[in-house]
Amino acid sequence: MWEYDPVMFSRLLTELTLTFHIIFATIGVGVPLMIAIAQWVGIRKNDEHYILLARRWTRGFVITVAVGVVTGTAIGLQLSLLWPNFMQLAGQVISLPLFMETFAFFFEAIFLGIYLYTWDRFENQKKHLLLLIPVAIGSSASAMFITMVNAFMNTPQGFELKDGVITNIEPLAAMFNPATPTKVAHVLTTAYMTSAFILASIAAWHLLRGNRHIYHKKALYLTVKTAFIFSFASALVGDLSGKFLAEYQPEKLAAAEWHFETSTHAPLVMFGTLDENNNVKNAIEIPYALSILAHNHPGAEVKGLNEFPKDEIPPLYIHYLFDLMVTIGILLTIVSAIYWLGKQLKWKWIMSKPFLALLVAAGPLSMLAIELGWYLAEVGRQPWILRGYMKTAEAATSSGNVDTMLVVFSILYLILGIASVTVLINMFRKNPVEKELAERSLEQGGVS
C-alpha cells in the first residue's frame, strides 16, 4: 500500500502542473515573437501571405494562451499551497521578480486583447505590428522574471540566514544571482527555437500531405530559418550553462555526466548504463569534452560526485535527461542548417518526403527537449529546494489531501489537453488557407 507522504505528493503535483504548463508557456513566449516577425516580413515585402500567416498563428495562439493562463494561475497558487514553508522564507527575498512577472503578464494581456480585436480596424498594417511588439516584450519579460525566481532557488544569494531569521536582504542581488544570465538566456532562446520548430512542423505537415501551396513554402522557409538561428544561439548558451554548472553547481554537472572521480582531461560520457558499483558500461566516451564543456580547456580539472556528501547528490538518472536534451538540440540544429543551406544551393531533396517528415518531427522533439531540460534542472538540484539553505522535505505542506488533489488535477490536465488539441485541429481544418485566401480575394500569390 501507498503511505500518505505529503512531500512526495507535493512534488508529484508540482511536477505535473509544471510539465503541463511549460508546453503552453513555451509557446506563449516564442510564438508572439514569430507572429511579430511574420507581420514585419509581410509589411516589408508587401506580401499578404505573411500577414495571413501572422493572423492564423494568432488564432491558434489564443487557445494556447488561455490554457497557459489558467495553468499559470494554478502553479502560482500551488507554490503557496504545496510549499508554504518555502514561500514564507523565500517570499521575503524573491517577491520582487514574482511581482514584476505579473506586471509583464498584465501588459501582455492588455495588448493581446487589443491586437485580437482590432484586426480590421486600422488600414495601416504597421499599427498592428506596433501592437504586437508589447505582446512579445511582455511575454519574454515575464519569462525572464519567473526564470530569475528559479535561478534564485538554484544559487540563492542576497540575504543572510541566522537561526531561521532572514536579514540583510538585497532584492537586486537576489534577482541577478549567478544562475540568472545563463538560465534566462537559455529559457528565452530555447522557447523561441521550440516555437519556431512547432510552426515549422505545421507547414512541413501540409507540404508532406501534398499541399504545395506557396503559402506553406513561405511559412516553412521563414520558420526553419528562424529556428536555425535560435537553435544555434541555444547551443551557445547551453555551453555557457555547462560552465556555470561546473563553477556553481558542480554536483549537478557531475551527476548529469556520471563523473565520479575528480580528474583532469575528463571525458564526456554519452548514454550507457550503470552497474551497482556505479561503473559506467556501454557508453560512448568523448575524450576531454567534459573538461572543455566545464572550463574551456582539455586539461582542466572537473570535480567528481564522490567529493559530495551522499545525502546531497541528485538522482543519477538525470544523465539520460541531459544526453537526450543535448542530442535533440544538436540534431535539430543540424537539420535546420541543412534545410537552410539546401535552400541557398537549390537542393531538391530538402522538399522530399523523408526530409519533410524530419521537419514535422522537429516541433514535438524540440518540446520534448524543453521538458527534459527542465527535469534535468529541477531534479538536478535535489535534495534542495533552496540550494544550501532548505531541503525539499522541509518546505512541503503538512496538509492532508495532497494525494486527492493530485488525482483531481491529473483529470483536469487530461481534459484540458484533449480539448485544446481537438479545438486547435478543428479550427484549422474547417478554415484552410485556400479558403481564407479566396475570401480575402488575394489569390494573386498563386499556386506554384
Added chain:
Amino acid sequence: MTLEIIGISVLWLFLFGYVIVASIDFGAGFFSAYSDFAKKKHILHKIIQRYLSPVWEVTNVFLVFFFVGIVGFFPKTAYYYGTILLVPASIAIVLLAIRGSYYAFHTYGKTERNWYLLAYGLTGLFIPASLSIVLTISEGGFVEKSGETLTLLYKELFVSPLTWSIVLLSITSVLYISATFLTYYANEAGDMKARELLRKYALSWSGPTILSALLIIYQLRHHNPEHYNNMFNVAWMFVVSFVFFVITIYLLWKKKRYGWAFVSLVLQYAFAFYAYGISHYPYLLYPYLTIYDGFTNKTMAIALIIAFIAGFLLLVPSLYLLLKLFLFNKKYVKGQL
C-alpha cells in the same frame, strides 16, 4: 502611514478591482448561459460577447496580482493560508481553469455544446462562492493550531451560518454588479431589448444583495464580536455605501443615467469593502496573524512599492487604451467595428 498599511491598502485595492471586474465577467457568463435556456439568447448573447472578448484575459490578472502581492508583502500568509486552503483553493483553481479555457475554446474555436454552456454558467457562480470561503476563514474560529500544525475545520466551516451568508452575498453581488454594468453597456449599444431585460435582472438582484450584507453583519456579532464592534467605528462608511445603493436603484428605476448608476454601484461596494477591511484591522487571520507580525522586511517592502508605482505607470495608459478602444468606443460597442 506605515509600510504595512500601504501594503495592505494596495492589495485591498487590487482585490476590490478583482471583485468588480470578475463579478461582471462571472455574471455575464451566467446570464449568457441562462438566456440560452430561457430562450432569450438572441437578446443577450451579442452584447455580452462583445464586452467579454477583449477583457477576459485581463480579469484573471487582477486575482494573480492579489495573491502574488500578498505573499510578497506578507510572506507569513503563504504559511498560514497556504497550509489551510489547499482544498478550497484547489477547487477554485479547477473551476477557474475550466471556465477560462473553455471560454476561449468556445469563442475562438467555435464549439457549440449545451453542456459546456451550462458548466460555464454555473462555474461563474461557484468560483465566487469558493473564493469567498477565504473571507469566512479570516474571521477566525475555523482553524485549529496545535504546535506547528494548522488544520482547517471543515465541519465547523460547513455548518456555520456565517459561511453561507458570505456565499449568498458573493453570488447575489455577482449577479447584481454584472446586470447593472451590462444594462449600461446595452444602453450604450442602443440595444433596448437587452437593456430592459438586464435592467430587470439588476433590480431584482438588488434586494437579495443588501439583505445578505445585513445578514453578515448580524452573524459577525455572534461570531467575531471584536470585528463587529470595530464596524461601528466606521459606521458612517456603511451609511455612505447604503446611500449609493439607493442612488443606483433610483437611477435604474427611473431609466436614466445608466453610467452614473454603475459608478454609484462601484462606490457602494468600495465603501462597504473598505469599511469591512478597515474594521478587520489589524488581523489577516483572526486571531493568529496580524499585518504586523506577517510583514516582509523593510527593504523588500520599499522595493515592492517602487515596482508597483513603476508598473502602474505602465499599466494605467495601457488600460486606458484598452477601455478607449472597446468600452468607450461607441462604434465598437454598437458592433460597427
